[in-house]
Amino acid sequence: MQSKTIGVLVILALIFAPQYLPVYAMTLLTELVILALFAMSLDLMVGYTKLVSFGHAGAYGLGAYVFGLLSLHTNIALPFGVFLSAVIVGIVAIGIAWSCTMATGVSFAMLTLAFGQLGYAVSIKWVSVTGGSDGLSGIPRRLGPFGWAMLTTKTGFYLFALTCLIGSYFFCRALIRAPFGQVLRGIRENEMKVFALGYNTRRYKIAVVSLAYFFAGMAGALYASFAGFANPEMLFWTVSGQVLIMVIVGGKGTLIGPMLGAIFFIMVEHKLSELTESWGLFMGIIFIGFVMFAPDGIFGILNKNVSKRFNKKSLFPQDAGNGAGDQQL
Amino acid sequence: METFSFILIQTLNALSQASLLFFLGSGLALIFGIMRVVNFSHGALYMLGAYIGYTTARLTGSVWVAMVISPLIVGAIGLIFELGFLRHLYKRDEDAFLLVTFGLTLVLAEITRLFWGAPPLQVAIPKGLDSVVFIFDEPMPTYKIFLIAAGAIASTFIWIFLERTRLGLLIRATSQNSQMLHALGTDINLIRSGVFALGCALAALGGVLAAPSVTASLGMSSAVIDAFVIVIIGGMGSFLGAIFGSLIVAGVQTFGNYFFPDFALVFLYALMLAVLIVRPGGLLGKEA
Numbered sequence: 190m191q192s193k194t195i196g197v198l199v200i201l202a203l204i205f206a207p208q209y210l211p212v213y214a215m216t217l218l219t220e221l222v223i224l225a226l227f228a229m230s231l232d233l234m235v236g237y238t239k240l241v242s243f244g245h246a247g248a249y250g251l252g253a254y255v256f257g258l259l260s261l262h263t264n265i266a267l268p269f270g271v272f273l274s275a276v277i278v279g280i281v282a283i284g285i286a287w288s289c290t291m292a293t294g295v296s297f298a299m300l301t302l303a304f305g306q307l308g309y310a311v312s313i314k315w316v317s318v319t320g321g322s323d324g325l326s327g328i329p330r331r332l333g334p335f336g337w338a339m340l341t342t343k344t345g346f347y348l349f350a351l352t353c354l355i356g357s358y359f360f361c362r363a364l365i366r367a368p369f370g371q372v373l374r375g376i377r378e379n380e381m382k383v384f385a386l387g388y389n390t391r392r393y394k395i396a397v398v399s400l401a402y403f404f405a406g407m408a409g410a411l412y413a414s415f416a417g418f419a420n421p422e423m424l425f426w427t428v429s430g431q432v433l434i435m436v437i438v439g440g441k442g443t444l445i446g447p448m449l450g451a452i453f454f455i456m457v458e459h460k461l462s463e464l465t466e467s468w469g470l471f472m473g474i475i476f477i478g479f480v481m482f483a484p485d486g487i488f489g490i491l492n493k494n495v496s497k498r499f500n501k502k503s504l505f506p507q508d509a510g511n512g513a514g515d516q517q518l
Numbered sequence: 519m520e521t522f523s524f525i526l527i528q529t530l531n532a533l534s535q536a537s538l539l540f541f542l543g544s545g546l547a548l549i550f551g552i553m554r555v556v557n558f559s560h561g562a563l564y565m566l567g568a569y570i571g572y573t574t575a576r577l578t579g580s581v582w583v584a585m586v587i588s589p590l591i592v593g594a595i596g597l598i599f600e601l602g603f604l605r606h607l608y609k610r611d612e613d614a615f616l617l618v619t620f621g622l623t624l625v626l627a628e629i630t631r632l633f634w635g636a637p638p639l640q641v642a643i644p645k646g647l648d649s650v651v652f653i654f655d656e657p658m659p660t661y662k663i664f665l666i667a668a669g670a671i672a673s674t675f676i677w678i679f680l681e682r683t684r685l686g687l688l689i690r691a692t693s694q695n696s697q698m699l700h701a702l703g704t705d706i707n708l709i710r711s712g713v714f715a716l717g718c719a720l721a722a723l724g725g726v727l728a729a730p731s732v733t734a735s736l737g738m739s740s741a742v743i744d745a746f747v748i749v750i751i752g753g754m755g756s757f758l759g760a761i762f763g764s765l766i767v768a769g770v771q772t773f774g775n776y777f778f779p780d781f782a783l784v785f786l787y788a789l790m791l792a793v794l795i796v797r798p799g800g801l802l803g804k805e806a
Contacts, residue, residue, distance in 0.1 A: 239611075239613065241613050241616060241617075243620075288791050288794075291791070291794045291795060291798065292750075292794060292798070294612055294613075295555065295556045295612050295613070295616055296556075296750065296754070298556075298613070298616055299556060299743075299746045299750070300750075300790075300794075302743060302746075303743055303746070303747065303787055303790070304787075306740070306743055306783075307783060307784065307787055310783050314780050426740065430620060430624070433617075433620070437617060467628050467631070467632050469624055469627070469628040470624075470625055470628035470629065470632070472624065473621045473622070473623075473624030473625035473628060474621070474625060476617075476620075476621040476624065477603065477618055477621035477622065477625070480614055480617045480618050480621065481603060481606070481607075481618065484610075484614070
């Protein structure tokens with residue numbers, strides 16, 4: 190089967206899922222769609238530009254809070270609210286990225302962690318705006334534009350979140366295939382060389398961080414609308430760690446991989462938490478195993494096996510050739 | 519006189535805090551100097567040190583024994599982890615090291631929760647140090663004075679070890695040019711393992727010392743951020759920088775918390791960014 194056929198089938202299955210799945214499964218699926226968007230946004234940084242971030246929860250939480258405040262204090266329609274929140278997070282990200290890109294490599298990662306924790310501290314301390322440790326609750330889901338009521342239903346909201354995910358995916362895919370994406374991959378492989386070719390690499394890095402924050406903010410806004418609340422836990426560094434696990438386990442630098450990673454993470458969490466309370470322990474061990482022995486993640490493993498069976502180069506030649514196969518983490 | 523005694527007391531508070539931060543930051547700086555990588559699990563090892571110290575103190579009835587046993591155990595854990603996992607990652611990207619030690623952080627945090635439970639544990643101040651001394655009529659816990667002394671003694675010893683012994687010379691040489699040292703016939707893998715274990719043991723000692731004043735809690739693992747701020751300010755891989763960084767960070771934390779309780783953290787990060795702009799390699803580090 191061609192990769193395009195698989196893609197179309199998966200999208201169709203997701204669109205028609207609400208008609209066949211029970212309500213509780215739909216709740217889980219909606220959450221998954223949101224997390225997949227969150228994980229994919231981080232892949233732009235980690236997978237394509239080698240900017241490892243331990244503070245991505247900051248973008249997610251900020252998006253949730255901005256959306257919460259917008260919905261509580263104005264009667265902005267859901268799609269506009271989500272988009273506006275994402276834009277605001279993307280703008281804030283420029284300042285954060287400007288600071289963090291002063292350092293490179295591991296220092297960059299630790300600076301993002303510091304900024305993430307700063308956001309967490311602000312969300313707890315700035316009680317008058319953020320509601321302190323209780324967070325914002327009772328975030329209403331306003332009607333769509335022109336009084337469109339469909340988005341307020343469970344199915345409608347799921348389809349809206351799915352549209353956001355698919356739209357973002359195609360946008361990111363186009364972006365990484367464009368010259369902009371080539372420069373990012375150049376930075377990943379050898380930043381000095383790209384710099385010597387006359388590219389202002391720092392500006393590119395700031396741009397990609399801003400974009401990644403934009404999509405993570407969108408995911409956060411969707412989550413706030415989905416759950417009806419935003420709280421400081423969303424900004425805590427363990428959330429940043431979880432989304433990083435999704436990206437690495439799923440397969441970085443592939444866009445699709447991190448989504449698979451999000452599915453894997455949620456499945457493991459659900460299955461293991463039925464069996465044992467300390468599922469985090471096994472998640473940590475699984476994560477170490479992937480980093481040590483399968484740096485290409487689930488996507489890399491699938492891709493290798495499928496291409497062997499069909500004696501083809503690979504299932505997704507463009508993505509895999511540039512991301513999954515050719516370099517180690 | 520009022521202001522003078524106030525400043526003196528706050529300075530002593532800051533110094534005792536700096537001493538704890540020193541144990542955290544110096545281990546991270548040593549590991550970074552040798553391996554050019556950040557040990558993300560440093561905060562978790564600090565936490566583990568505090569918990570093992572708690573149990574040892576309860577079993578043996580002496581915090582002094584805990585100060586020896588806990589660093590030994592945590593150092594051994596670090597050694598095992600270095601031999602089993604990290605050793606195979608030196609040829610890979612530095613990010614792999616960060617991610618694997620992050621995985622270790624998750625595992626250690628979960629194991630700690632399983633063994634000791636989630637609620638924080640109170641560790642008693644060792645006998646003989648649980649009194650209060652009066653400095654200009656202001657009360658000052660003896661334990662804090664002890665912490666200052668411990669930090670001063672430990673930093674002096676480590677400095678002498680690094681600068682005046684042959685092993686210290688080899689460690690410094692590894693951080694400057696490990697391949698050359700290897701070519702000259704030194705087993706750099708042995709040095710790396712040893713320094714990693716030493717760094718972990720220092721973090722654990724910091725944990726044991728911190729436990730009586732802050733209680734042993736799972737939140738201690740986010741201390742890795744403090745440790746990292748110290749290393750950024752002082753200079754990546756510089757031991758003197760770590761001492762310097764701990765003093766600055768402790769000063770900002772103590773005085774910042776007193777005057778602007780809500781903005782102390784912002785001050786600290788602003789300071790870190792300022793250092794990064796002016797001297798990207800840190801105050802005492804090499805130019806990055």
